[in-house]
Amino acid sequence: SQxxxxxxxxxxxxxxxxxxxxCTSSKTLxxxxxxxxxxxxxxxFLMMLQKGGEEKSHEKITAKLDxxxxxxxxxxxxxxxxxxxxxxxxxxISGNQFYFGTGTSLTVIP
Amino acid sequence: NAGVTQTPKFRILKIGQSMTLQCTQDMNHNYMxxxxxxxxxxxxxxxxxxxxxxxxxxxxxxxxxxxRSTTEDFPLRLELAAPSQTSVYFCASSRGQGTYGYTFGSGxxxxxx
Numbered sequence: 001s002q003x004x005x006x007x008x009x010x011x012x013x014x015x016x017x018x019x020x021x022x023c024t025s026s027k028t029l030x031x032x033x034x035x036x037x038x039x040x041x042x043x044x045f046l047m048m049l050q051k052g053g054e055e056k057s058h059e060k061i062t063a064k065l066d067x068x069x070x071x072x073x074x075x076x077x078x079x080x081x082x083x084x085x086x087x088x089x090x091x092x093i094s095g096n097q098f099y100f101g102t103g104t105s106l107t108v109i110p
Numbered sequence: 111n112a113g114v115t116q117t118p119k120f121r122i123l124k125i126g127q128s129m130t131l132q133c134t135q136d137m138n139h140n141y142m143x144x145x146x147x148x149x150x151x152x153x154x155x156x157x158x159x160x161x162x163x164x165x166x167x168x169x170x171x172x173x174x175x176x177x178r179s180t181t182e183d184f185p186l187r188l189e190l191a192a193p194s195q196t197s198v199y200f201c202a203s204s205r206g207q208g209t210y211g212y213t214f215g216s217g218x219x220x221x222x223x
Contacts (some may be wrong), residue, residue, distance in 0.1 A: 035153060045153065088212060090153070100202075100214040 003027065004091055006101035014109050018077050021104045023089035026069040030092040032072045034063050037086040037103075070072075076106075084108045112136050116201050116215035119133040123222045131186040133201030133216050139213070141204045142184040144176065145170075146197040148215075153200065160182055190220045 005024045013019050034046040047056045052067025057065065060077045072091075076083055084107055090100040114135045123129055135142065140161045140193040145153040155168030159178040173195060175187040184203075188195060 033153075086212075090147075100200075100212065103212055 003099040004089060004101040006089055006104050008104060009102070010052075010105040010107075012107045012109065013079050015080060016078050018075065019079055019106070020076075021074040021087050021106075023072045023074070023091070023101050027070070029065070029067065029070055029072075032063075032065055032092075033090040034072070034074055035088040035090065037088065044048075049050055079106075079108045081108045081110055114201055114203055114213050114215040116199075116218055118218060119216065120219045123188075123220065125191060125193065125222060127191050128187070128189050129191070131173070131185045131188075131199055131201070131219075131220075133186065133215060134182050135201075135203040135213070136182065136183075137203060137205075137213065138181060138207050139203035142178065143202045143204075143212075144174070144186045145200045145202065146170065146195075147200060148197050156186065156199075175211070188220075191220045196209070196220060196222045 003026055007022050011019055032049045034045055036044045046061060047058050047063055049056060049063060049065035049072060052065060055062060055064045062075045063072060065072045072089060074087060086103045086105050088103045089103060117132045121129060125165050143158045144156040146156055147153050154170045156170055156174050157165055157168055157176040159165045162178050162181050165178050176184060176186050197220060199218045199220060202212045204212050
């Protein structure tokens with residue numbers, strides 16, 4: 001079973017379009033991390049969310065944490081080819097165990 | 111369906127001691143990775159391997175060594191433990207790069223005192 005479910009598994013969008021990736025936990029979240037892997041490179045840390053309702057932005061990428069829904073969403077505005085890659089969420093669940101989602105593959109068509 | 115298995119789950123080391131973190135995957139994945147995660151810092155890549163017999167350094171390789179004699183196993187060796195190596199270590203695997211997702215192990219919490 002997967003403690004963290006990411007959706008969608010893959011996404012193909014036209015350049016300039018907005019998109020959202022979701023990360024849902026089956027248990028209480030105690031902090032959620034978002035990462036990105038560019039093709040052929042390692043994971044890049046994007047941001048960390050700790051409190052319910054917290055929202056952070058990094059360039060055109062915004063992430064929110066909804067503690068009640070046990071969910072985080074990652075939103076990209078006006079996508080660019082440079083946004084292509086695999087997006088991965090990771091979370092401290094129940095305070096003593098860290099889990100990762102399986103990732104969402106994003107392709108941006110110029 | 112074991113996936114990626116990491117052992118041990120917890121370990122306390124004294125400064126200067128050595129240890130090996132074990133990682134095994136049963137999915138026949140070519141790519142394997144070792145990451146460390148420090149609080150609030152995100153994952154950092156230590157070493158990775160694209161196949162048996164091939165390893166390469168990541169972002170933070172100093173103080174660590176790896177080997178990949180088989181597709182299944184990718185152990186991480188700490189030769190002279192230092193307090194700066196106190197962290198949570200994750201092993202991961204993937205079939206390849208690009209659109210393939212990761213499978214992570216459950217992590218090893220290491221404290222060096």
